[in-house]
Amino acid sequence: MRSTSPAFKANARAALADAQLQRALSEVAPGLAARRSAARAGLPEFEALRERGRAIKDHTLAHLDLYLEEFERKATEAGSRVHFAPTAEDARQIIAAICREAGARIVTKGKSMISEEVGLNAHLEGAGLEVVETDLGEYLIQIRGETPSHIIAPAIHLTQDQVEADFRRLHKGLRKDRVLIEPTQLVAEARQILRDKFLSADVGITGANFLIAETGSSVIVTNEGNGDLTQSLPRVHIVLASIEKMVPTLEDADTLIRLLARSATGQEISTYTTFSTGPRRAGDPDGPEACHVVILDNGRSELLGTAFREVLRCIRCGACMNHCPVYTAIGGHAYGWVYPGPIGSVLTPALIGVHSAAHLPNASTFCGRCEEVCPMKIPLPGLMRHWREEEFSAGDTPLLYRLGLKAWASIARRPRVYHALVRTLMPVLGALGRRTGAFRHLPLARGWTKHRDLAAPQGRTFQALWADHKAGVPR
């Protein structure tokens, strides 16, 4: 996927002016935050669970090589083939080759952000395959030619009437009098289309929420059950997951699952949680004939020895974006690449380079709510600040801003100069604004006064008044 992150400011402006998007965001995001809050309140050991979850991931990341090897061994014993893909290109090639060898024509897919990251659909379609997304949200954006705007609710930017209009436009044979108002009616309509695809697909591709080293299993959680049909009906099942999805044991996966659904949607557990281990065994009533697990690195292992290692704890619940004042104002597309919101602002510079993603770690108020709700306690603002430091050291900070910062710093570093200067300046500014109490326009503060008034200073500085106060001069 090509990044539009360099155009973040323009993207954000367009998003703010998009009335339909604003309506969609205001309908869904606050509900997700409220449901998380209720779910958290309903589980007294939630904080202890977060600590446990963090420890599991930290331990796994510290010994990732060992667990990857163990996973490969166990998965192979269970009959799967494990492929390591160092880059996105490798992942695309491996999966295309599996499809080719299987003689596949139709590929169904469960929701997978890694698939978005490697640009899988376009590649497979280029190879002549029909690719069908089966998660309702993914299906919607696929038929619209869009990308996900949220990591668990990919079509969160759409309203119901848009979905209805798309179905009426694209679903041939949909009767005009068919009622499509309630979400359940829309889901039923999509299911009708997808059912044929599930049954005729040759290959099913899913992501994984977790890979379990001790059993060689992959785990997916969904609310629609589409993942199960995607992985059990076709002849070939391909799991596409990144290296940090690894956990050592079934019990570890269980701990993280308890955190995941609560943090994501406020559910105690997702409707479907599916563990799959290898292809169909003799005597199994169903399941694929062959199972492949493609494990993607794509720059992640380079983060292991750095401060950014912590971002690899992420379990992709989306809580950080649901609680982010910036994300909930502009939506996900404005961020310009696969992963939006606070997690994207940390992950994207790592995966596509801080130079092209420079806006993302800067576009945060550092309110800290993301870190507060993150089930894996990832210090997202701190890591964004790390990117800002790298950007500043590399001289990528915009020149005018840099100069302003330098001028301000040279004064702030010298208390005497500072106090002498502001002692003269503030009373002047105060006198200018005294009549109105605030400035509507101020030449050097346009970024501020474009949207809000600037309070006029009271006049003399505190330090000037305090010096008088100490000398016994009445205020």
Next chain:
Amino acid sequence: MGGSAGRPRVGLFVTCLVDLFRPSVGFAAVKLLRDAGCDVDVPVGQTCCGQPAYNSGDKATAEDLARQTIAALEGYDYVVAPSGSCAGMLKVHYPVLLADDPAWKARAAAFSAKVHELISFLVDVRGLDKVDARLDARATYHDSCSGLRELGVREQPRQLLRTVKGLELVEMGDAEVCCGFGGTFSVKYPDISNAIVERKAERIAATGAGMLLAGDLGCLMNMAGKLSRQGRKIAVRHVAEVLAGELSDPAICERP
């Protein structure tokens, strides 16, 4: 700066915004601290806590300002700031900033232990449970992010505000959601900042309160600036002004 017997000596970190824009908040803080049995001084070796540099990736400048602030204030029993954001910088971030500097690591840690946000200091350290103030108004309180999440300032201001005679405290929806200020964020991304503060202004207005209070002048200037631009008649003040009964100056952005 010698304190009277038994009275702790407090170094007030007045913050640059209070120094420049609203000294009345500084004097309100001094009054509250003195009433709570402290001797107060405001050393002139302080300027800004360094947060604009720190959050812009300019670590070297932030470290310089951290050392400067510590040197100016470490001699007091306590260091108190009328801002959760600046107090958080001093308390939480200085030790991280100077962790790799052998000459300053221990000093930063010892300094950190002395730092408090004003209102939580009054309640949690000085044991204040009521103030002697009166204000006939209906007010709502915004939780500024750093004070809330870095320092746990939440109940303390509400507890003291409830003891102000005549004051009715009404909660707004999403009081703990950011106002969109974010320091330099507000001028680097003005359109996004505006969208966030517009939402905040709606929440404030929906309470029907005639007054908005918070503990951070940056957030207050942001919200007051928006409410003023919208023509809403809501008086915006630092919570210390109300608790100290220092209300003779016009509210933030208010025409005298």
